[in-house]
Each structure stands twice: as structure tokens, then as C-alpha cells.
Amino acid sequence: MGRDGKFHHLFRFSPARKKKSPPPEYICPISKSMMFDPYVVSSGQSFEGLSVRVCRDLGFTPTLSEGSTPDFSSMVPNTALKNLIQEWCSGNGLELPKQPTFAEIDCIVRSLMETRENSNLRASERELIQGMSETPAILLSHADTECLTGNFYRSSSSEESVVANNSSSMLPFATRPSCISYSSSPSSCSGSVPTEIASNVFSESSSEEEYFVSRMQSLDVYEQEQAVILLRKTTKASVEARVALCSERLLLAMRQLLGFRYTGVQINALASVVNLSLEKVNKVKILRHGIVPLLIDVLKNGSDEAREHAAGAIFSLAMEDENRTAIGVLGAIEPLIHELRLGTPGSRHDSALALYHLTFVRSNRTRIVQLGATGVLLGLLNDRDVASRVAFVLCNMAASDKGKAALFNNKGVECLVDVLRGGQEKHSESTLENCAAALQLLSDGSSKFKSVAMSCGALEVLAVIAEAGSKRAKDKAKRILEVLRRVETGEDGTEVDWDAVMKTGVSRMVHRPTQFHTAHSTGF
Numbered sequence: 001m002g003r004d005g006k007f008h009h010l011f012r013f014s015p016a017r018k019k020k021s022p023p024p025e026y027i028c029p030i031s032k033s034m035m036f037d038p039y040v041v042s043s044g045q046s047f048e049g050l051s052v053r054v055c056r057d058l059g060f061t062p063t064l065s066e067g068s069t070p071d072f073s074s075m076v077p078n079t080a081l082k083n084l085i086q087e088w089c090s091g092n093g094l095e096l097p098k099q100p101t102f103a104e105i106d107c108i109v110r111s112l113m114e115t116r117e118n119s120n121l122r123a124s125e126r127e128l129i130q131g132m133s134e135t136p137a138i139l140l141s142h143a144d145t146e147c148l149t150g151n152f153y154r155s156s157s158s159e160e161s162v163v164a165n166n167s168s169s170m171l172p173f174a175t176r177p178s179c180i181s182y183s184s185s186p187s188s189c190s191g192s193v194p195t196e197i198a199s200n201v202f203s204e205s206s207s208e209e210e211y212f213v214s215r216m217q218s219l220d221v222y223e224q225e226q227a228v229i230l231l232r233k234t235t236k237a238s239v240e241a242r243v244a245l246c247s248e249r250l251l252l253a254m255r256q257l258l259g260f261r262y263t264g265v266q267i268n269a270l271a272s273v274v275n276l277s278l279e280k281v282n283k284v285k286i287l288r289h290g291i292v293p294l295l296i297d298v299l300k301n302g303s304d305e306a307r308e309h310a311a312g313a314i315f316s317l318a319m320e321d322e323n324r325t326a327i328g329v330l331g332a333i334e335p336l337i338h339e340l341r342l343g344t345p346g347s348r349h350d351s352a353l354a355l356y357h358l359t360f361v362r363s364n365r366t367r368i369v370q371l372g373a374t375g376v377l378l379g380l381l382n383d384r385d386v387a388s389r390v391a392f393v394l395c396n397m398a399a400s401d402k403g404k405a406a407l408f409n410n411k412g413v414e415c416l417v418d419v420l421r422g423g424q425e426k427h428s429e430s431t432l433e434n435c436a437a438a439l440q441l442l443s444d445g446s447s448k449f450k451s452v453a454m455s456c457g458a459l460e461v462l463a464v465i466a467e468a469g470s471k472r473a474k475d476k477a478k479r480i481l482e483v484l485r486r487v488e489t490g491e492d493g494t495e496v497d498w499d500a501v502m503k504t505g506v507s508r509m510v511h512r513p514t515q516f517h518t519a520h521s522t523g524f
Contacts (some may be wrong), residue, residue, distance in 0.1 A: 042290035043071035044326035177312025205286030235275035246319035270309035283320035315354035352389035391434030398441035436476035
């Protein structure tokens, strides 16, 4: 019985242990253990900080499970992920991750290096054996066939556009970066490439990728510029080209051109990144090849046109859920807010939409609060050019506790009510709808909302919108009015008449007798 009882005990509780396995994103891809001090690298993945340093010292770049190779050129502490790991451990009653020792990580990395060397050796042996078993003629014929019959622009199994891929999005406006529609800029690719080059480029025996990569790596600036102009034209027109050309070699070659001092080279390279980022299958790949830090640098220091493309690329990449945390950790929030305030019409539009997508992530909302930018966003509600998009960002902020607190502290309720009070004479219909949505989110579960809203005259403003606003604005206004008019009971069991409270003050609070179980009872 005792022995059987022990086995029964073990069997009974083993499933509970399985449930406590940490999420895969909390595990360092190198050490295979939960991270003590996570860092995000240029390519967007997070690793144990010591693992990255040891790999750098040994000159080793691991191959990850999905086949990609990380970029260790820069590393930034991932404080948000560290906090999540600690919260997860505390919530599951587990010990916090222990700090790994240098000897442990060094041993793991050297073991990975040895495994790769052995794997390469075995692959070479297999190729030698295969070569001995086949005649050279057959091998050569096979190679020629692969080269001559391979169709580089393979038909994609899914040709959905960015808009189609995001059909469930809340956004009622275009989801492509605004810079894509610009065709009259000084450095536009239109007419820049001679016709004979464009028509005969792909008749060469080398692949299209090889053509672009070799010329982008050329020491001749003219060749580099012609390559990125043609790449921009090719990826703008063809979905298949965008998918096929977004390779590791091409992205690495483009990286050196994104910070180029020659304007024509840099801007066309940036525009090509925007085009490549339109395809969902490319978004994570672009981030993991270290493109985002270069885009952020352009956003800080580039020309007007370059910043438009950089903002458009970040917006497009931020539409992918997997990219949002990394983009925020790499430092995109602050320059995006700066561009939203002072940029060109195109860069402001795309910066607002980038912030909208990034603020779906808690760490990015927290960063906005830490930067003291909540008040800046509220102030931009009076800027008709970006107000409706800024209101979407505020909706995301209002959906979280920290964001909601920051909005209350910066008189967010009063600002939103003022916009609604201005009506369509001062604001667009979409701005009014989005402000009503943000106000509704602030009203949800907040004990502070009612007193603040009543004191700034929200009841009258919302009553007008509920009567004469758009369908969506009416719906939001009615829901907020339900919160404001909800019956509350005082300490003596009587209903609090909030209309009277706001007119006469708290010290002269008026109560109405509570009516229970009466068929003719009335309420707000």
C-alpha cells in the first residue's frame, strides 16, 4: 500500500509539473535554460547576455532551430523580458533563474562549435561518397538542369496583400506605408535605370539574387545605386519578387547601404526595404537580419525623404506580432514619437501607425509612460492631420492599467471630452469615433472616471453625440452614459443622485429613496 501509494502520488502530480514548463521565449537558444539576464541582439532575438559575450569572444555564430543565424553586432538589455520571466516564476511558485557562470556557458558554446565541425565533416564525407557513386557526366547534367530550368520567381501559394492579411485589424484606413505611393520624389526610381539594363539584366546566367548582391557589394557607387534602383522597381511591382529576393545574402548586402552617405543609394535602399516588408513571410526575417537599428538611426539623422521610408518600414514590420517587442527594445519608440510631432506628413502618418501596432505590447506602452509622452499624444489630438491615428494609440494605452493611470494623470478624460465637444466643425468623424472609444476604455472598471467625467461636463457632451453622432460614436457614447448614470448606493442604503452631486457639491449630497421590486421603478 505504501509503495503503491507513492507511485500513485507521483503519477497524480506529474501533469502539474508539465504545466510549469516556461514559455519558449523565456529560454536562451544557446544555454537552453531560463534567462537570468536577457539581452536582445541586432537581429531581434533574445539571449542570455553571457551567452552572447562568450560567442563573440570565440568568434562563433550559432544556427538557431529555425535555421537562421543571429546578428551579435550589438546587444541591448531586454528589461521587459526579464520582468516577465520574474513575474512568471513568482506566479508559478518557482525559483528565479540563477546567474550562469562563465565556465558553464563557455563549455556549452565550445560543444556547439565542435558539433558543427563534426557535422560539416560528415557532410563532406557524404558528398565524397555520393560523388564516387555517380559519374561526373550525370552530376554535371543535373547541375545544368537545376540552373537552366529553375524559375526564380516561383508562384506564391498565397498572394494576399498586407491589407488582406490584416483584415481583422481595427484600422479603418490603409495599412500600407504612405511612402509607397510617393513617385515624384527627387530620388524616385522612375526612369533612373536605362531600359536596356532593366530588360537584359535577368538574361544573364547568374540568378537575380546574385546580380543584386554582387552590384550592391561593388566599390563603384554608380553600380550600387543602379542596383538598388532596379531592386526598388522590381520589388514594387511583383509579389513573387518580394518573396524570392528577401534572402539572407541580399539583406546583409543592403545593410551597408542603409547608412550610406550618397542620398540616392540610401533612399532607394530604404524604399526597397519597405517593399520587401510588405509580405508577411518577410517581416520577421528582415528584423532578424539587423535592419531595424539602421532604420532607427535614419529616423534620427536622415533627410526628410529617408525618414519617410524609415518610418514606413518600421510601421510595416510592426504589423507582425512577433516583431513588436524587439522593435520597442531596440529603441524605436522615442524617435517615432519625435517624428510624429515634427516630421513630414508621410512620416507622421506612418509613425502614428507604427506606434499603434507597437502599443499592443505592454512593454512599449510602459516605455511611452516612462518617456512622459502621454501628454504629447493627448496634445496631438488637436492636430487634425494625425488626430484620428493618435486616438488609436490612446485606445491601446487606455486598455492597460499603467496607460490608464498615465492618461488620468495627464487630464486625458478632459482632453478627450474637449475633442468630442468640438464636434465635426473642428474634428473629423474618425477622430470623434476614436476619442469616444478611448473614453469608453477609460470608463471601464475605473472608480475615478465618473467624478472626473462629470466635473468636465461629459454628460451633456455625450448626450449630444448619442443623439446626433455617427453610428459607432453613438454606440460608444451610450455605453459611457450607462456608466455615468449607473445607480450607486450610499452608506445608508439610498441611491446617490450624481446629477445633484455635480450641481451642489459633495458636501450637499442628495439621496433618493431606493425602490426595490416595484414594477414602475425608474432609473437612468
